[in-house]
Amino acid sequence: MTAAVLTRMWDEPESWTLATYRRHGGYRALAQALAMTPDDVIALVKDSGLRGRGGAGFPTGVKWGFIPQGDGKPHYLVVNADESEPGTCKDVPLLLANPHELIEGAAIAAYAIRAERAFIYVRGEVVAVLRRLHAAVAEAREAGYLGENILGSGFSLDIMVHAGAGAYICGEETALLDSLEGRRGQPRLRPPFPATAGLYACPTVVNNVETIASVPAILRDGAKWFRSMGSEKSPGFTLYSLSGHVTRPGQYEAELGVTLRDLLTLAGGVRRGHRLKFWTPGGSSTPILTDEHLDVPLDYEGVAAAGSMLGTKALQIFDETTCVVRAVLRWSQFYEHESCGKCTPCREGTFWMVRILEELERGTAGADDVDKLLDVCASVAGRSFCALGDAATSPIVSSVTHFRDEYSEHLRLGGCPFPAERSVLFSDEGAR
Known part of the structure; x- marks a missing residue:
């Protein structure tokens, strides 16, 4: 375990305010970064070994280093706060409890990649988060941490908080960029990659909320301190x-x-x-x-x-009260609903996954339908335009691997052996 870093202020009254953040050393890291060269900031983040916290785990400093310099184009930083993955709920609490950690990290990252405009892309449904971010950005601007000539350094940055329309596909970075540009959120063909042709066809870095919020601590306490936690390849x-x-x-x-x-x-x-x-x-x-x-x-x-x-x-x-077939069916229904429909494997594959799983859960499927389900997964995995297709197949294939007998039990009994009321998550029993 480790001492609290991202959560160190969460239990304080009005933890989200600039005054509270300053009491805990807030924006000290930004001043340190502005006293360094942008390349030195990138090198420090590289040395720390910080990896993207949005899922892929790509080294953050390496990603920043991909941005071409001296190209005469504006550069952009985009913070992915879409957070649409079922079960994922870390970015919203972070933004509610301490939005200034993200704003300071965004300012440092923008300075490193030489960007003068940053965007925070948030799901439109989380209105409380949007309001808190807008208020925090205004506080930071009023205090001189955003805007023109930040802390007298000559560096300027404006941050725009953008409300998305609520689509899982916009968690994919190129679909997010299309949405930011006012188009329907669908993944782009790559190459070119966002580092060279991202937002408005300009060099762009897209990072997750937690990734950017982890940067100020690295500036404050150093790469060696960050590497003292975690493992050699996954530090922090x-x-x-x-x-x-x-x-x-x-x-x-x-x-x-x-x-x-x-x-x-x-x-x-x-x-x-x-x-x-x-x-x-x-x-x-x-x-x-x-x-x-x-x-x-x-x-x-x-x-x-x-x-x-x-x-x-x-x-x-x-x-043990949960039916694995029912759980996987619910997830599959989500992926079918959230498929953008751009590519045939995902659009058609997610539809047939749900249809087969529904029959399996009811116990009305044929004896060979489990194998048929795996065949559909094999036709989608690695063949869809973006990672949503792979995401949809993962819980299905792994559930069959670990619980094939449970699928067979549904067919043998002609129905689900788990009463629905017994497997309800967050029931009163689960809260006791």
Whole structure:
């Protein structure tokens, strides 16, 4: 475990205000960054080993270094606060509790990549977050941390908070850019990549909220301090979101490499009187794991070695009352609904995944329909235009791998062996 960094102020009264943030050293890192050259800031972030916290885990400093310099074009920073993955709920609490951490990180990142305009793309449904961000940006501008000639450095930056229309596909960075430009959010063909032709066909960096919010601490305390936490290839701290059949669901800040067993100890364990059946390490788009994986290190390499992905570190916990077929069906219905329809494998594949899963859950499918379902997944994975197709297949394939007998039980009984009322998440029983 580690001392609180991102969550250090969350329990303070009015933690979201500039005054509170300043009491905790807020905007000191920005002053440090502005005293360095942009290239030195990028080098420091590279040395820290910070990896993207939005799911892919790409090295942040390397991504910033891809931005061409001296090209005569404006550069842009885009912060992805869309957070649409089922089970993922770390960015919204961070933005509500401490928006200035993100604003300071955005100012540092924009200075490093030589951008004078940054955008924070937020889901339009989270009105409270939008209001808080607008207020925080106004506070920062009034205090001289945004706007013209920040802290007398000659560097200028304007931040725009943009409300998206609420589409999962806009979590994909190029679809997000199309949405920012006023078009329908659909993924772009790559190359060119955003680093060379992103927003308005100009060099653009797209980073997740938690990634950017982690930057001020690296400036304040140094790369060596950051690397003292986590593992060699996955250094630092992060937020783990625990939800589902757990005694105390919520956000838990810890070093990368902590195990689910450790996190469950902090969260009071699986709800009283029940045991762990399966869980997701990074939201519904990551292959599910079981109680056999309680001691898997929750870093990028450890989870990959177990056959899944760390993703957004959204740990959804399911106990023995849950029907795995029903859970996977609900996720698949989400992906069918959120498919943008641009490519045939995803558009048609997600439709047929849901139709087959519905028959399997009702126990009315044929004996060969589990294999047929896997065939449909094989026709989608790696063949869709963006990663949504892969995301839709992950829970299906992994659930069959770990729980094929449960699929067969539905067919044998001619229905689901789990009464629906027993597997309701967040029931009164789960809260006790």
